[in-house]
Amino acid sequence: MENKTNSVDPKLLELLVCPLTKGRLSWHADTGELVSERAKLAYPVRDGIPIMLISEARELKD
Amino acid sequence: MECSLEAIFDQALVEKNRLRTLRSETPPADFLLKIAAEELAERLAVVERQFETAAEIHGYTGLAARALLATGKIGKVTRIETHAAFAAPGDAFATAPLEQLPLEPASINLAVSPLSLHLTNDTPGMFVQIRRALKPDGLFLAAVPGADTLQELRDVLLQTEVEMTGGASPRVIPFADIRDIGALLQRAGFALPVTDKETYTVRYDSLFELMRDLRAMGMANPLTARSRKPLGRSFFLRAAELYAQRYSDPDGRVRANFSIIYLSGWAPHESQQKPLKPGSAKTRLADALKAKTLD
Numbered sequence: 001m002e003n004k005t006n007s008v009d010p011k012l013l014e015l016l017v018c019p020l021t022k023g024r025l026s027w028h029a030d031t032g033e034l035v036s037e038r039a040k041l042a043y044p045v046r047d048g049i050p051i052m053l054i055s056e057a058r059e060l061k062d
Numbered sequence: 063m064e065c066s067l068e069a070i071f072d073q074a075l076v077e078k079n080r081l082r083t084l085r086s087e088t089p090p091a092d093f094l095l096k097i098a099a100e101e102l103a104e105r106l107a108v109v110e111r112q113f114e115t116a117a118e119i120h121g122y123t124g125l126a127a128r129a130l131l132a133t134g135k136i137g138k139v140t141r142i143e144t145h146a147a148f149a150a151p152g153d154a155f156a157t158a159p160l161e162q163l164p165l166e167p168a169s170i171n172l173a174v175s176p177l178s179l180h181l182t183n184d185t186p187g188m189f190v191q192i193r194r195a196l197k198p199d200g201l202f203l204a205a206v207p208g209a210d211t212l213q214e215l216r217d218v219l220l221q222t223e224v225e226m227t228g229g230a231s232p233r234v235i236p237f238a239d240i241r242d243i244g245a246l247l248q249r250a251g252f253a254l255p256v257t258d259k260e261t262y263t264v265r266y267d268s269l270f271e272l273m274r275d276l277r278a279m280g281m282a283n284p285l286t287a288r289s290r291k292p293l294g295r296s297f298f299l300r301a302a303e304l305y306a307q308r309y310s311d312p313d314g315r316v317r318a319n320f321s322i323i324y325l326s327g328w329a330p331h332e333s334q335q336k337p338l339k340p341g342s343a344k345t346r347l348a349d350a351l352k353a354k355t356l357d
Contacts, residue, residue: 012140015166
């Protein structure tokens with residue numbers, strides 16, 4: 001995945017929450033992911049589009 | 063968080079049907095969505111207000127979002143869909159499941175749902191999610207296909223199936239009654255709810271052209287309880303024959319009915335008109351009634 005496509009409009013980020021928990025999302029620029037702490041999921045962003053589907057998300061372990 | 067109710071719609075199939083129309087060689091049949099988009103935009107145009115932040119919720123190709131932008135009433139619109147394939151270049155866009163709205167509470171001024179709420183399993187839940195996403199005094203506009211939609215097709219498929227197999231299975235999805243939609247708006251806490259209905263009659267050469275259009279709308283049967291048994295050509299020939307017998311015009315073409323319910327509601331705000339508190343009246347009801355009988 002190219003880096004230039006991995007950004008997301010900050011205005012869009014203000015609106016979005018995790019569809020599963022309705023909790024806040026934090027933008028991790030290094031991995032290009034939106035992280036839902038409560039759901040322990042990292043949603044990918046592709047071509048500027050947050051993909052907030054569990055099937056596409058990466059599970060966070062800690 | 064799975065829905066605990068029995069699912070009426072197979073959401074994966076809803077998405078598959080819609081995606082297939084984008085990839086198909088025949089262009090998607092979007093005439094109904096176009097009509098609904100224009101109708102919603104017309105309704106927005108008469109609201110004397112600017113809406114800074116809007117969201118289009120599952121609007122397929124974004125026709126409604128663009129029609130609403132063209133009214134000049136909204137600042138920015140974010141589109142929410144189940145798949146990134148529905149995005150157009152330059153759209154503010156996010157992907158989320160059909161029934162899980164990924165919006166911050168009180169974050170938008172306007173929510174628009176063009177022809178997609180009829181495919182939700184937990185429709186009251188969707189209304190509540192939309193109301194929560196709206197800022198106080200935010201507006202919700204939607205177009206929902208209502209009862210009587212495809213009644214002719216429902217009738218002839220049922221009749222054909224009974225005739226040929228002695229049983230029946232659901233082949234046309236259930237559509238909501240306008241009163242139920244109004245009740246849902248109130249139950250979800252919307253103020254000043256308004257619903258109305260427009261009926262569109264579309265004419266086709268036969269049942270086959272109608273069914274082709276429905277597939278090209280992405281509206282092939284998505285019911286969980288649908289029959290998995292393949293139907294032969296004889297089934298559809300008989301259904302087409304019945305359709306022509308019962309619902310054709312003198313010129314031989316057949317009618318299909320689409321009833322679209324348009325609804326609007328506002329997230330509550332103290333500036334809105336409200337009924338007075340019980341007991342706060344300054345005129346006696348008896349006086350009011352007497353005045354009426356005298357004229």
